[in-house]
Amino acid sequence: MANKKKDIKVKAGSQGVSVKVRGGKAKTIKYSSTLFIALAVIVLLVIVATLVFRFGFPDYWNKFIANIMSPSGIEGNPNGDLAVHFLDVGQGDCIIIQLPDGKNAIIDAGGNDKNTTTQKAEKRIVDSIDNLKIDTFDYMILSHTDADHVDYMDTVLEKCDVKNIYRPAFNSRAEKTAGINPKYGTIPTDTYNDFVLAVQKEVKEIGAKVELNIGKKEITGEGYRFDIYGVDEEWYLKSKVGDETQIDAKEKNKVSPMVLLSYNSQEDVRRIMFTGDSEGKGGNNGEELFMEKYDDNIDIDLLKVGHHGSSSSASEEFLERLDPEYAVISVGTNFQHGHPTQECLDRLANYTDGKSQKGIEVYMTKDYGDIIFRVNKKGDMSFKTSIQI
Numbered sequence: 001m002a003n004k005k006k007d008i009k010v011k012a013g014s015q016g017v018s019v020k021v022r023g024g025k026a027k028t029i030k031y032s033s034t035l036f037i038a039l040a041v042i043v044l045l046v047i048v049a050t051l052v053f054r055f056g057f058p059d060y061w062n063k064f065i066a067n068i069m070s071p072s073g074i075e076g077n078p079n080g081d082l083a084v085h086f087l088d089v090g091q092g093d094c095i096i097i098q099l100p101d102g103k104n105a106i107i108d109a110g111g112n113d114k115n116t117t118t119q120k121a122e123k124r125i126v127d128s129i130d131n132l133k134i135d136t137f138d139y140m141i142l143s144h145t146d147a148d149h150v151d152y153m154d155t156v157l158e159k160c161d162v163k164n165i166y167r168p169a170f171n172s173r174a175e176k177t178a179g180i181n182p183k184y185g186t187i188p189t190d191t192y193n194d195f196v197l198a199v200q201k202e203v204k205e206i207g208a209k210v211e212l213n214i215g216k217k218e219i220t221g222e223g224y225r226f227d228i229y230g231v232d233e234e235w236y237l238k239s240k241v242g243d244e245t246q247i248d249a250k251e252k253n254k255v256s257p258m259v260l261l262s263y264n265s266q267e268d269v270r271r272i273m274f275t276g277d278s279e280g281k282g283g284n285n286g287e288e289l290f291m292e293k294y295d296d297n298i299d300i301d302l303l304k305v306g307h308h309g310s311s312s313s314a315s316e317e318f319l320e321r322l323d324p325e326y327a328v329i330s331v332g333t334n335f336q337h338g339h340p341t342q343e344c345l346d347r348l349a350n351y352t353d354g355k356s357q358k359g360i361e362v363y364m365t366k367d368y369g370d371i372i373f374r375v376n377k378k379g380d381m382s383f384k385t386s387i388q389i
Contacts (some may be wrong), residue, residue, distance in 0.1 A: 074269065076222030083097070084097050089124055118386075171190050175196060231254065272301065
């Protein structure tokens, strides 16, 4: 027998919903008006609470939104403190990071022996590694190829095992001779060539993994994460920037990746941005490349100011994007190249977030020597310096 087509009629009333199927009796599905009133009250309370939070506690609201809008979530809470050592290497950069899970990272290892506050740059780096009892670096990041950032990277590679290496895509002399990545420009300096040869040796001896600073990379650990915001490949191409002595100093600095370290404490996410020698408009435009390419909503606590505080470093747009409370400048004692410039220092001193913050607290290695920035498991931040002023 063929099935008969059924007509279904639904009628809402004050006592409920009446459902009638043709050929059958109407059934009433009852509901309680109290339920709808309760739901409406809950929705209203949520809206009121959100408005109170948003306008009554704007600082906490902004941090809440920043955490939601930040790059992909950080898993878990750390077992230990985070310690970031900005070493006094004169006009140069060397940053050693002790991560909360016992791993270690290093960003750059260069310097100038003539303008440190104490001992020579290379000895300062070696002694710091010994004092911290580090024999392995899980992560090594070279921002760019200038000697004041790369000079002693080969020393670190010879002294310690290095498991993962992130480096510029520019070729060294040895790589150009070997025909490796011929489309990329070559930096012909001895210091960069020594670094690349040491990296190749590390790959052969312990199986180190090497990645080029192109595009975005992530390093994740328990309660922390590195986001490495690299430039596009075009900024390494010979067709774009030239080759060897044709490559302008600004082009060498421009490829410095923005390296964001996020630490998920029990109370809050703390963030530090390392910038290599990036600058804003009027300089090498590395800050502009970052802001144009990546739209991640990042509210940081500490900024490592790019290019030792040059006139175009830490631009107003860059500071507004990141909104830091503290800044560190790694710079020599004799103001080599005019660093840090008063223009940059004034920008940091006069920075305002438009609400309550006025000025960014600045620490410079030429004044404080080694600078240690520490965050504990509760999210409390502190500074310790080798020179008290």
